[in-house]
Amino acid sequence: MEHVIADLFDPEACRRVCQGADEVYHLAAATGGAAFQRKRLVGLLNVVPSTQIVLAASEVGVRRVLFAGSALLGVQDMCGDQASGNLSFAPVDNGYMTEKRFSEQLWHAMGEADRIETRIARLNHVYGPGRAIGGVAEGVTTAMCRKAIEAIQRGDHEIEIWGDGTQRRAFTFISDAAEGIERAMRLENPDPVMISSREVTSINGLVDLIEKTAGVRFHRRYVSDIGTGAAQHQLDHDGAEAALGWEPSVGIADGIRRTYEWVRDQISPSATRS
Numbered sequence: 001m002e003h004v005i006a007d008l009f010d011p012e013a014c015r016r017v018c019q020g021a022d023e024v025y026h027l028a029a030a031t032g033g034a035a036f037q038r039k040r041l042v043g044l045l046n047v048v049p050s051t052q053i054v055l056a057a058s059e060v061g062v063r064r065v066l067f068a069g070s071a072l073l074g075v076q077d078m079c080g081d082q083a084s085g086n087l088s089f090a091p092v093d094n095g096y097m098t099e100k101r102f103s104e105q106l107w108h109a110m111g112e113a114d115r116i117e118t119r120i121a122r123l124n125h126v127y128g129p130g131r132a133i134g135g136v137a138e139g140v141t142t143a144m145c146r147k148a149i150e151a152i153q154r155g156d157h158e159i160e161i162w163g164d165g166t167q168r169r170a171f172t173f174i175s176d177a178a179e180g181i182e183r184a185m186r187l188e189n190p191d192p193v194m195i196s197s198r199e200v201t202s203i204n205g206l207v208d209l210i211e212k213t214a215g216v217r218f219h220r221r222y223v224s225d226i227g228t229g230a231a232q233h234q235l236d237h238d239g240a241e242a243a244l245g246w247e248p249s250v251g252i253a254d255g256i257r258r259t260y261e262w263v264r265d266q267i268s269p270s271a272t273r274s
Contacts, residue, residue, distance in 0.1 A: 008049030014056035023185065024065045026053045031096065032136035039136065043095030050103040054110055054118070064117035066185045067107045070100045071124035071194045071235060104192060111190050121184035124196030124235065128174030128255060129262035141171055141206060141256065145263040148210045151218060153268065158219045165204035165222060170235065172197045173255040176248035183244045194240035197248040209256040 006013040008028055018024055029046045032039075050067065057065045104120055111118040127141035134146065147159040172180075172195060180195030187193065201209075204220070211217055241247045 008052060011052050011056065014049070014052045015060055018053070018057045018062050019060050021057075021060075022063050024053065024057050024062050025068075025181065025185065026050060026065060027068045027181075029068070030137075032138065040095035043097070044099050046096065046099040047102055050099070051106060054107050054116065058110060058116040062116060064119065064185065065107070066119040066121060066181065067103060068181070069104050069120045069122040069192055070097060071122045071196050072097060072233060073100055073104065073122060073192070108190065118190055119185050119187060120190075120192040121181045122192050122194045122196075123172065123177055123181075124194065125169050125171045126174060126177045127171050128259050130174060131259075133263060133266055140169075140203065141259055142263060144203070144206050144210060145256070145260045146267065148207070148214055148216070148218060148260070149264050149267050152214065152216060156219075157216060158221055159207065160221050160223055161203055161207070162223060163203070165207070165220065166202050168200050168202045169233070170197050170200050170237075171252055171255065172248055173250035173258075176250050179246070180244065180248065183246055187243065189243070191243075193243045194235060194237075195244075195248075196235055196237065196240065197250075197252070198237045198241075199252050201252045205252075206256060209253055210260055212253075213257045213260045 004017060006017050008014055008017075026049075028049060030042050054065055054067070107118040107120060110116050125139070125141075127139055131142045132138050133142055138146070144159070144161075151157050151159050176197065177195055184193050184195065207218060207220060237247075
């Protein structure tokens with residue numbers, strides 16, 4: 001395997017990356033948690049590499065490409081109906097999700113035009129070892145693990161939680177996401193397919209699991225609920241599992257334990273072990 005670092009805003013770089021490949025998985029994007037979602041322009045600019053990759057792949061003879069979409073495109077609270085006569089620029093007030101919607105349409109149209117075979121895997125809250133620690137790309141699972149470890153290091157055992165902690169989400173462990181992506185690439189049907197764990201957990205539930213792993217009880221300080229999103233997203237797990245003939249297998253308790261241990265080892269390989 002060759003590891004290439006390239007600027008996907010450069011059309012020629014996209015052609016070089018795709019040259020000689022039979023299949024291309026386009027997973028690269030600027031992404032992150034609630035703080036990132038407010039960066040509208042950054043999310044919208046993901047449309048540039050997603051457009052250039054599918055065009056470059058078709059130009060150099062790639063047979064099939066896969067686009068990493070978002071499971072949230074299938075929920076009403078993220079992408080509600082556009083009211084008749086509404087002349088606003090976008091039905092989705094989130095640059096990241098607006099780009100996902102456009103790119104899905106573009107990739108599907110490329111397939112319909114027989115330019116290239118396309119597949120779309122709609123991912124839902126992927127987490128696990130390897131995700132960024134700190135910054136807008138961190139995500140809530142890694143953030144909770146990091147905050148817990150920092151609280152232990154400080155000795156005050158206090159962690160900050162956005163909102164009231166009751167928001168519920170289905171989190172998908174990285175190995176399940178990889179398996180689902182590969183299965184999506186093999187599908188004969190080009191329609192988008194969701195890849196998501198069925199198990200739902202609250203943010204408070206994540207902290208409960210981290211406490212069990214760390215052997216520590218934390219004082220939870222709740223702050224502004226800005227950017228926390230809906231209380232829970234309603235997803236079509238039955239349809240996704242029927243399409244893939246498979247369902248994710250890593251439970252949230254095991255996934256959080258493995259994530260916490262990885263984050264702990266990255267921050268302090270020895271000092272934070274209990």
